Amino acid sequence: MVSKRVYIFDTTLRDGEQSPGVSLNINEKLEIATQLARLGVDIIEAGFPIASEGDFQAVRTIAENVEGPTIAALARIDPQDIDRAWEAVKVAKKPRIHTFIATSDIHMKYKLQLPRETVLELAVKGVKHARQYTDDVEFSPEDASRSDLDFLCQVVEAAIDAGATTVNIPDTVGYATPEEFGQFIAAIRRKVSNIDRTILSVHCHNDLGLAVANSLAAIANGAQQVECAVNGIGERAGNTALEEMVMALYTRKDFYDYHTEINTKEIYRTSKQVSSLTGMSIQSNKAIVGRNAFAHESGIHQDGVLKERTTYEIMNPEMIGLVQNNIVLGKHSGRHAFRQRLEELGFEVDKTELDKAFTRFKSMADRKKEISDKDIEAIVEAEIRRIPEKFQLEHMHISSGNRIVPTATVGITDGETLIEEAACGEGPVDAVFKAIDKVTNIKVSLMYYNLSAVTGGKDAIGEVTAKLKYADQVYIGRGISTDIIEASAKAYINALNKLVFEVGEDDLQRIV
Numbered sequence: 001m002v003s004k005r006v007y008i009f010d011t012t013l014r015d016g017e018q019s020p021g022v023s024l025n026i027n028e029k030l031e032i033a034t035q036l037a038r039l040g041v042d043i044i045e046a047g048f049p050i051a052s053e054g055d056f057q058a059v060r061t062i063a064e065n066v067e068g069p070t071i072a073a074l075a076r077i078d079p080q081d082i083d084r085a086w087e088a089v090k091v092a093k094k095p096r097i098h099t100f101i102a103t104s105d106i107h108m109k110y111k112l113q114l115p116r117e118t119v120l121e122l123a124v125k126g127v128k129h130a131r132q133y134t135d136d137v138e139f140s141p142e143d144a145s146r147s148d149l150d151f152l153c154q155v156v157e158a159a160i161d162a163g164a165t166t167v168n169i170p171d172t173v174g175y176a177t178p179e180e181f182g183q184f185i186a187a188i189r190r191k192v193s194n195i196d197r198t199i200l201s202v203h204c205h206n207d208l209g210l211a212v213a214n215s216l217a218a219i220a221n222g223a224q225q226v227e228c229a230v231n232g233i234g235e236r237a238g239n240t241a242l243e244e245m246v247m248a249l250y251t252r253k254d255f256y257d258y259h260t261e262i263n264t265k266e267i268y269r270t271s272k273q274v275s276s277l278t279g280m281s282i283q284s285n286k287a288i289v290g291r292n293a294f295a296h297e298s299g300i301h302q303d304g305v306l307k308e309r310t311t312y313e314i315m316n317p318e319m320i321g322l323v324q325n326n327i328v329l330g331k332h333s334g335r336h337a338f339r340q341r342l343e344e345l346g347f348e349v350d351k352t353e354l355d356k357a358f359t360r361f362k363s364m365a366d367r368k369k370e371i372s373d374k375d376i377e378a379i380v381e382a383e384i385r386r387i388p389e390k391f392q393l394e395h396m397h398i399s400s401g402n403r404i405v406p407t408a409t410v411g412i413t414d415g416e417t418l419i420e421e422a423a424c425g426e427g428p429v430d431a432v433f434k435a436i437d438k439v440t441n442i443k444v445s446l447m448y449y450n451l452s453a454v455t456g457g458k459d460a461i462g463e464v465t466a467k468l469k470y471a472d473q474v475y476i477g478r479g480i481s482t483d484i485i486e487a488s489a490k491a492y493i494n495a496l497n498k499l500v501f502e503v504g505e506d507d508l509q510r511i512v
């Protein structure tokens with residue numbers, strides 16, 4: 001017998017982007033959406049068009065350019081939100097409007113300040129309004145898991161009668177536990193008489209670390225769609241992690257009689273891309289995609305794995321596209337081996353991109369004995385995912401120690417001109433950032449700084465993420481180098497280049 005299909009609704013670009021400190025520009029969103037299509041998600045929730053002009057344009061660009069998945073846009077239940085969502089997604093081959101209103105007493109009383117009857121009426125009106133535009137309308141009763149079950153069922157039934165083709169039950173604040181949520185979904189299935197006319201979906205948050213468990217329990221009790229985000233990012237503690245959900249169903253198909261259409265071999269690459277573009281690093285022990293997920297440290301485990309991999313590995317890393325490497329790349333390697341490795345890691349490059357990445361690879365190989373897969377990913381990110389570089393770091397000099405004031409001198413080209421500036425700081429990184437500020441004269445503040453080692457060992461590559469705030473927008477920059485101060489300078493300049501690219505040089509607020 002064929003197993004039942006579970007639809008994967010990806011909300012990395014909407015709820016995922018609601019993670020504090022994350023702000024993606026249009027190109028970054030398009031890049032992620034393109035990869036999500038390659039991953040094989042069924043629906044991409046591309047954004048919340050009423051939220052800003054930028055989000056509207058991003059949803060529209062994705063709707064215009066990304067083929068395969070349904071493209072959804074979120075809207076409050078108000079007609080103007082729904083109109084704006086439709087304006088953004090209507091160009092998609094398969095557009096969806098996703099509209100929501102809260103049904104829990106706590107949200108209705110304090111947030112919406114509306115009685116139950118009005119919420120019921122608005123839900124019906126909103127869904128009907130959306131149905132004028134499209135026959136793919138999703139309705140979410142927000143905070144469903146804390147709603148009165150009878151009232152919730154009344155709203156869901158009315159929404160389906162009004163034309164909702166998907167009904168999504170959110171555990172908005174991650175309050176539910178698996179047995180309870182499973183029973184909740186079963187009760188909705190039992191009590192809502194027209195439930196078979198719709199796809200029943202769930203959207204779980206991870207406040208108690210139970211989002212994936214709750215989603216699995218929901219599926220076992222009749223949910224057909226799961227809303228997920230790559231790496232589990234999202235509001236507060238995040239959403240159901242796509243990679244965990246998919247691999248749980250895949251690995252435990254002996255227990256769960258369900259399948260998705262996800263190409264699992266694209267999981268690792270998607271996870272890396274989302275982490276890199278959002279600036280949200282992945283904890284080492286994160287299931288499926290964390291650095292340690294397939295690493296074995298202790299002797300008994302290593303012995304077991306050497307004798308038979310499955311003694312301590314429940315899935316093959318190749319299933320998520322993590323290719324184990326036998327060819328050692330170093331300074332004596334040529335283009336063929338390098339290109340093959342890129343392809344094995346899932347990167348498709350044209351000749352120009354290959355040349356750029358190869359030049360960077362050679363210069364890294366001069367400084368490092370062995371180039372690992374992580375190094376190659378870092379090279380691709382730095383060399384291929386590029387935005388125009390208004391500012392380029394030409395040289396830098398740092399003077400630092402425990403008894404002197406840290407001082408940095410930087411030489412940066414601003415278009416054609418080389419500008420040199422020096423500054424003192426609290427530490428060498430602060431000094432470098434201040435010197436860069438003197439060159440660029442752009443009014444930014446550093447919101448977040450993170451340094452991590454991409455690879456281990458003395459000659460490890462340092463990866464820096466810097467988030468800069470400029471006029472209420474956040475710009476994320478990344479830099480890599482074997483020198484951590486240079487990586488910091490590059491990350492800072494990368495964020496500034498994104499800022500200049502988006503804001504436009506003529507509109508920049510300069511420090512006077």
Ligand SMILES: CC(=O)SCCNC(=O)CCNC(=O)[C@H](O)C(C)(C)COP(=O)(O)OP(=O)(O)OC[C@H]1O[C@@H](n2cnc3c(N)ncnc32)[C@H](O)[C@@H]1OP(=O)(O)O
Pocket residue numbers: 015018048050051052075076077078100101102111112113142172235
């Ligand atoms: C559970 C979720 O994740 S829902 C999605 C959450 N995501 C976001 O909020 C990100 C995007 N949001 C935004 O950019 C802004 O909040 C906007 C543009 C939507 C609204 O901005 P503002 O008009 O300034 O309102 P603000 O955000 O301060 O307050 C929200 C308003 O929406 C109302 N509201 C909340 N949910 C809904 C809903 N589903 N349907 C209708 N109205 C709603 C609130 O009651 C409040 O109304 P009030 O102004 O009459 O008190």
Ligand SMILES: CC(C)C(=O)C(=O)O
Pocket residue numbers: 015100140142143168170171172173203205
């Ligand atoms: C809009 C809905 C689905 C949501 O994000 C939530 O309830 O968490």
